[in-house]
Amino acid sequence: MLRLEKLEIRQGDFALAADWVLPDGAVCAVMGPSGGGKSTLLAAIAGFLAPDAGRVSWDGRELTALRPAQRPISILFQDNNLFPHLSIERNLALGIDPKGRLDADRRTRIAQVLERVGLRGMEARRPAALSGGQQSRAALARVLLMDRPLVLLDEPFAALGPGLRMEMLDLARAVLAGEGRTLLMVSHDPEDAARIASDIVLVDAGRAEPPAPAAPLLADPPPALRAYLGR
Amino acid sequence: MRWPGGIAAGLVLALTLGTLGAVAWRAGFALRLGPADWAAIRFTIWQAALSALVSVVLAIPVARALARQRFPGRAALVTLLGAPFILPVIVAVIGLIGVFGRGGILNDALGLAGLGPVSVYGWHGVVLAHVFFNLPLAVRLILQGWLSIPAERFRLAASLGAPVGRLLEGPMLRAVAPGAFAVIFLICLTSFAVALTLGGGPRATTVELAIYQAVRFDFDLGRAAMLAVVQFALCAAAALGLRAAGAPEALGAGLDRVVEHHAPGGRMLDALSVTLAALFLMAPLAMILARGLPGLADLPGGLWPAAARSVAVALGATALTLAMALALALRGGALARLSMLLPLAASGLVMGTGLFVLLHPLVSPREVALLVTMLVNAVMALPFAARVIAPAVAQAEAGHGRLADSLGLHGLARLRWLILPRIRRPLGFAAGLTAALSMGDLGVIALFAGDGQATLPLLMVRLMSAYRMEQAAGVALVLLAISLALFWIFDRGGRVDAAA
Structure with missing residues (x-):
């Protein structure tokens, strides 16, 4: 509350x-x-x-x-919700752990949450390679991971x-x-x-x-x- | 992370104010200036003022031409205007001697016309070299002023039939020119390499050169210390004057635009200005090649060890400068800003003299000559590197700082995932700048180095004072090639695969 x-x-x-x-x-x-x-x-x-x-x-x-x-709390801003220089997977990994480490378990979690927001298989892309709507989905996925x-x-x-x-x-x-x-x-x-x-x-x-x-x-x-x- | 910035600030303060304190203490705080000292002070101020005045006055027509005319090669010329900044001073001196020296092309031409030879040595040579280095800077600064006048104003003036010169350009020049003058005045105050090679004697000795002579030839540390205090006071006063005049943005981008000018006119005058300026800049560069290429066949012994020392010093200085600039930019605040500016008021020779005074009882300065050179070069390049890096860090924070905060990115994680990737290009550019500046530096190394410790610029000076000009020109070409290569590699490294 x-x-x-x-x-x-x-x-x-x-x-x-x-x-x-x-x-x-x-x-x-x-x-x-x-x-x-x-x-x-x-x-x-x-x-x-x-x-x-x-x-x-x-x-x-x-x-x-x-x-x-x-x-x-997690928050989404009007813009700049993803680091443009990092892949979607790395952006999401930072939602799990600020050190940004990736292991098999985390990769699986990221893949699952990307699937939930309709971005299956987009891990390796940079945000610029996504449409505006897809970028929003990726940001939502990170909010989900932050839980x-x-x-x-x-x-x-x-x-x-x-x-x-x-x-x-x-x-x-x-x-x-x-x-x-x-x-x-x-x-x-x-x-x-x-x-x-x-x-x-x-x-x-x-x-x-x-x-x-x-x-x-x-x-x-x-x-x-x-x-x-x-x- | 604030503590690395604190360490960097401490190092800068120690090397600028600390070394100054050491020399002041060594001088016994007594200022007893002899006639030769006063002559050096007068000459230093006078030549700096004249160099700055000539540079700014000559820059105005060139900048105006670049602002309002489109012509083939304009972009190349604008790029060329940035070149003298990374051109080693001593290399440029070789080129200037090739044009204006005794056997130079100018005297050849004058001889054909039946006129007597002119000499490049003396006060006019010093001013000539300073104008060569700073005319491009002045053009860039003033061009920036022209391009900062909004196009709407030109349209408005045109629609009113108002005189563009009096309404727009006059006020712009009154705002920009004093800052350009102050920057160049400050740069010329610290002139050492030019005075060493083209000046000298009672009528063309700068304070920096007098410090060098006091240490190197007379071993009069008291006098050197006193002059070092004078030099610092001069530079500090000039730096304050620069603040008052409004420090202009020297490294700004976007000079490839042309002002949408509604009263172009003066095409002949513009063409003449640009042609003369291009000639003045390119002739010495061409002479570096013309004189250097034959010299390559007869390179002196000790060249490659000297080159290796130069590169090692340059790489060490680059690493240290980038670390300090980054740490200070991340720390922010008044202390960091002071540390980024203070080296502008310091001089390499003052730092060198101070370290000489401090180290003399402990180790032989010769044993640590290269280390000291690296430290001093790193601090001297800091203002330029910080000027490039600090705004980039601020921009990265402004764009994505909140996102990083919300994710809990602090310390090294923030550096790794936010800052470094976002500032790659400016970081590469700053690294290239620092490496080139350090490669070409001839200052503190001249004070310290023993026989087997010369860097490339010092090797050149030794060859020149032995009148082995052809070999010196060959070394100049090698030095220039390495400097440009280092600049290119670092600058390129920042661009390759840099994400948007």
Whole structure:
């Protein structure tokens, strides 16, 4: 269970506050206007940004002082989710072990997880030899190998076309959420949210609102969300 | 990882400020400058200022021509402008003597015209050599300025019918030229090899040359130490001036573009500027070949051992420089930035004198001549290597640092999987640069070396002072070939199979 306690982040004029709990197994979309702080919220949870006040904890364990890799979290960024100079196999191996060692057992695990995301036999390729959608699949495969209970998606599929993006979101939910992981994903598209999210966090006017069930929220949006959605 | 950067910074500080402290202590902190010392100081400043002024003034029409004209061979010429940086000074001197010296092609031509011979030796020879080395640098810096003016501005000026020169080019030159002047002034302040071979005497002795003479001939360590302090102060003042003028980006890429210029004009003037500049640069290079090829038939004894020593020193210096530049780039912060710049204000001979003072009671400096040369070369090349490597490391971190953080890549794992693969090309280029600089270095080795310890540049100087110019020219060609080969191999090594 992810808990944000009186979390405050300030960067110059920008400020963001959050104080809520996200239940285990939730698939939660983070929505709100550009520049509202959606990515900042994820960066603070992932540990790339030290909050000015408050605490981040997981299952009662405080994370605030831990480095990103020490947290029970894996994250996909908008871009640069794979090292372009390494093969897919090596990229995935780094998800198992930062030393990047490969042995027969690990090769087998990598082959299995690549098969799950539809990239069978692509081990030796460099990311540049893959399409955008395939690169996203490879990044998802690494998240699977890292096997962390909380997965943050900071719009990793934003550069894909709408059809492909939906496909990747479905795949992400199927392979990640299906195993009881908690997903927190930035989203710009209410359709995306309606399609896969169980909950929505609205980020606006310096606050990240507590997660609320997605279907009723989208059916009858509060004024801030209504303004953002343009209804 | 921060501690390797700390060690590198410590080494740089010890070799620059530490050696300076050693010489200051040896000098007894007393500055008693005699008339000859003052003459050396005056000449050092004067020749550096004149060399920088001439280089920058002559560079402006050449840079303008390259900025606004397309012509066959333009790319080759731009590449050629980068060559003097890795051309060993002493090799270039052979070429300049071949053009401007007593038996050079210029005097042959003047003789045919019935005019008296000109001499390349003396203050004008020193300035000539400095302009040869720094005109290309000035052209590159100013060309960069021209290419940094956005094309939209030229279009706007053209649509307004406004004078491009006063509106765009004048302000650009006022912004860029002082920085170019300051860089070249600083480079010429530390001139040793040129002053040693073309200068000398009471009217053309630089402070660096005076230090060398004090140690090597008079064994007057007190005077050498005092001059070393003066030299450091001069360089530090010039380095501060450079900061104030705004240090320009010397190694920037992308000079192969042509400004979309809406009032080209002046084609004749541009053609003349480019032709003269190309001639001025290429004639000495051609003379290196012309004089060197016959010399190859009569290479002196001791050539290959000297070549082996040079290569060994260059490879050692390259490894050390890359390690220091990488460690400092990974550490970051004010101390690292200082360490990357400090060697610019230091001089090889000051470091050498300091090490001489420190080592003299312990070991004979001759026993460690090559090791000391390698250390000094490594530190002297550091600013250039760091200038190439540090931005590449920063770029690798900016692009994939968060990914590496999220995967827990630290220390050696981060170096192996993120940094090194991402900086291969700049690393190879920096290695080539360092190896070539070290191969051509003639400084501290001249201070220390005994009979059986000459490197190729020192062997050349010895041959030249024995008036065996043909043999010296042959050695020059060998030195040039090895320098270029090392540069090519390293630079190539960084490119082969470098992934996107």
